[in-house]
Amino acid sequence: MPKEKSPSLYRKSLIAVAMTSALAGAVLANGPLSAVVSAYADPVSVDAPAQPGFADVVAKVSPAVVSVRVNSDVRPASDPSDQGQGFFSGPGFDQLPDDHPLKRFFREFGGEGGQWGRPGSKQKRGENRPGRERPVAQGSGFFISEDGYLVTNNHVVSDGDAYTVVLDDGTELDAKLVGTDPRTDLAVLKVNDPKRKFTYVAFGDDNKIRVGDWVVAVGNPFGLGGTVTAGIVSARGRDIGAGPYDDFIQIDAAVNRGNSGGPAFNQQGQVIGINTAIFSPSGGSVGIAFAIPASTAKQVVDQIIKTGSVQRGWIGVQIQPVTKEIAESLGLSEAKGAIVASPQDGGPAAKAGIEAGDVITAVNGETVDDSRDLARKVAAIAPGQKAELTVWRKNKAMTINVEITSMPKNVEQANTEKPAQPGKPESLDSYGLTVVPSDDGKGVVVTDVDPDSDAADKGIRSGDTIVSVNNKPVKGVGDINAAIADAAKSGRSAVLLQLQSNDQSRFVALPIAKG
Template sequence: MQPTETKPRRSRLFAAALAAGVASAAIAGGIVTSVHPTFAEPVSVTPPAQNPGFADVVSKVAPAVVSVRVKEKANVVASDDEDGNNGDQSGNGNPFESLPRDHPLRRFFEFGNPRGGGNDNGQHGMRPRRDGPRAMAQGSGFFVSEDGYLVTNNHVVDGGETFTIVTNDAKEFDAKLIGTDKRTDLALLKVDPKGQKFTYVEFGDDSKSRVGDWVVAVGNPFGLGGSVTAGIVSARGRDIGAGPYDDFLQIDAAVNRGNSGGPAFDLSGRVIGVNTAIFSPSGGNVGIAFAIPATTAKTVIQSLRDNGSVQRGWLGVQIGPVSQDIADAVGLANTDGAIVTLQETDTPAGKAGIQTGDVITAVNGETVTSPRELSRKIAGFAPDTKVDVTVWRGNAAKTLPVTLGNISSLDQASNGKDDDEDKPAVSPSSLSGYGMTLTPSDDGKGVVVTDVDPDSSAADKGVQTGDVIVTVNGKEVASRRDVQGALDEAGKTGRKAVLFQLRNGDQNRFVALPIAKG
């Protein structure tokens, strides 16, 4: 029986064999080197010259970010979740319950209810209304002055009765509401500093933030307070259907319930956006959040601070985009601009002579590229400001001086129209080459579409039975003959398409149809 080999001997044999192997490899390669295993050397990484993290930025800006607690008025409708855990807050209640069922923001904030039913789109419906006191809602905010002015979202404070601010060092202060702006979802609160000075942050220039730049979000998700997340700017100029001035920054920093009203910082510590919405089928972060750009927020907040409200210019038209078909029909070289789909006479636009069918191409000489840009440009002027509006009409540009109104004074009352008059019955007649059957309307204003060929270009463009053709290439029509005459005239000019103004109920729209050949 052989004696058992001791551990020290096995270790010596392994070391010798290893050294021999390394030496052989060195000799075979013709390399003169010391004989020892290179993996025995400790790994050493040279630290970067500058710390790549966000700690320096966060340490400077975090004291300016606060939690906003809102004690809401009693007898407000409760949440659709049985426990009330819904909406951008911690605890009971949903700040979006007051929104209409068809409001576009619901798809961003109506979080799923694991115990509730949903509709076919996966959005969970509201539960039956129940009255009673509501728990304290929570959001985020940030100081913009050392004397206690702070910014948050309108939907955070909407319906609130009292407001409490909690700083990152757990101090609590009562705050009063200075003003809100529902159109941009911003609000301004004021804390009595009681002799102390608050750490505050400044708005930056979001136009300098590029897609791919770092962004740091600080806020109060789920009531945790002082939470920091980081990501990048994912996109710019997002339109999420929240309002006429949509121009959101999209970021992928984790933003959850309670982050609303909190700031999104660049790496210099300046606010480039105010977090206001998330897109989420489940209610949790999926990396798609939207922030109000700093340039917008800065202007709105200054107006709230100075006046308690936001005063915007008002033109008084309904507008739509200019498609390539519409551009071809009216003789425009490109699709820039906004087409006037409805214009009432008792508005600044009506008084200035702007007409339905005009394409607004510029304001004060600055090109308008889209309806959204036109809305923002007009809103950027104060009421009673005189501006020059350039329109495209009759194959030519025309500049009209307009004195803007005040959008806050909009009259929401519906306008009644003329009573119907008895008209003799007229047999429908087809419009050759366009797939539509027409008959004069009962009130003599326009021609009613009574049938549409499903294989026609009219059907492809969305023309449907019941639509009323009001104008063709800007000319009013009252019969099929009027329509045909306008089509013939357009064909003689060499245009590729003709522009139909359609009315259905109280809605106006424009459809460009290619001119039928033969």
């Protein structure tokens, strides 16, 4: 039988029930329970310092950045590699209904299927849509003056006959081509509108930027219009094989087709580079983009605006980089400078006394880092001026004055195959080479190369002619062996061979065989 509650416990129970009933009445009368008692803790909130953004920079520079539309009476058939075309091309696109929005979009801006047709052909005006010019490219650009001069890439405008500039607010204006420079992939357009004063940006000093600095890219990717991306400077001085003046800034801001010609800004709103190429196995951004340095662009753009073209200094030499092995074979303390493979007959360098095998280490007192650096330094000197070249020859430095001339429009280079040379084969067993005397008595011709030898690793091939060793002329194998012996006595670990092939000269440093 259960125990009965004591009177005191009973009274406490009644009081508790009464209080609960009163609380319930208060809730019903006054609103939710939270109005009386807080049921939850405060939400999570982090009091962190504000991170700097790019909104202020973007707001200032965006009106100066434009989209560039290029039209032509003749349309390239192949899909341009970086001109904003082929946006969504792929399997199944041509199976879309004719009234599908994407298909209408590409009829207007990219051609059927986002492709121009078959490589190697050209489609003339009127074959598909009679009576109008065809768009051949879309890219980006930016104003550099109040009166309407703007910069873009040469490869954006190269196939065009008519150019339209689309401003940040959507206004479309016609532009004329002022001039181009294919060697640096730069072009200048001009919008003639006397009633307008355009917002413009200035070139910054790209020499002050460091790897890791922030950059902001603004452009027209995939024809979408003004788009902003940000990243950092990933590397400097990149050589991507685009030309003799390669000196690209690598950035990881997202750059895609259509961004070509668009600016890369520093945090002060200055242009430190012009986006020109991407590395991508897929065609889209993978975080590796290349920009033309502002210092290069400014020189080229100024010349184009003043004269409509670009004149570069030229001395007429075929050059190659100085590798560690070449430096060792010549007694240089470091692998810097550019070695002259051959001076062009009648050129400024040849007239001044520059010889094959000379290493140009400085121009007007400025150190030459490599062959590309020499090309840029000489190109920057106005034709008609003299340049003082510091040259390393026969274990000592000397100075040679060269008169700079204009680079010829077409520098012809012969490409004639040399016939097989008769003569008695001789072997350089330690180097895996078999040679015969050349028929003109200048050098020996390589007839066989052991594929497992150092010579093969260095790129020596059958048909190459060895014309000198350590800058000493070669007439036979005896001359080669004597030069190698002299180098070994001097404590060098390599000898420098001058090779000629197809009328082109180059140098190869070959390790001295031990034993």
